Amino acid sequence: MTARAPRRRYLDDVGPLVDAIPPGRVLTYGDVAELTGWGAPRAVGTVMARHGHELPWWRVVRADGSLAEGLLARARLHWAEEGTPLRVGGDAVDLERARWEGPEPAAG
DNA sequence: GCAATGACTGGTA
DNA sequence: TTACCAGCCATTG
Numbered sequence: 858m859t860a861r862a863p864r865r866r867y868l869d870d871v872g873p874l875v876d877a878i879p880p881g882r883v884l885t886y887g888d889v890a891e892l893t894g895w896g897a898p899r900a901v902g903t904v905m906a907r908h909g910h911e912l913p914w915w916r917v918v919r920a921d922g923s924l925a926e927g928l929l930a931r932a933r934l935h936w937a938e939e940g941t942p943l944r945v946g947g948d949a950v951d952l953e954r955a956r957w958e959g960p961e962p963a964a965g
Numbered sequence: 966g967c968a969a970t971g972a973c974t975g976g977t978a
Numbered sequence: 979t980t981a982c983c984a985g986c987c988a989t990t991g
Binding site (some may be wrong): 867892895896897898899900901903904906907909 | 985986987988989990
């Protein structure tokens with residue numbers, strides 16, 4: 858492939874990963890950064906803000922299971938539709954239950 | 966090519 | 979428990 862488009866790096870790594878997150882499950886920005894090898898949650902959030910419009914961004918939350926104010930309103934709708942386990946109040950996802958193990962065949 | 970921005974994270978007080 | 983600070987890196991103008 859003509860790896861001459863750094864922009865595609867996002868859709869190439871984060872795209873399929875976020876799209877692979879099953880309904881009712883979520884990943885944290887840190888997890889996405891780790892799984893993609895970026896190691897920078899800030900970068901994940903940045904590119905999400907630019908290209909996340911075509912991805913299930915509501916399946917990617919902060920380390921505490923919450924999201925930005927403006928996104929919570931939208932995300933809550935998707936969480937309800939997918940039956941994502943939320944914390945008391947529904948302002949954040951219950952990572953204890955909703956945290957996705959990742960594309961790996963979780964041994965066990 | 967440089968500087969600024971951002972949907973974050975973890976540690977310390 | 980809550981609040982503030984510094985680090986991190988890709989994207990954009």
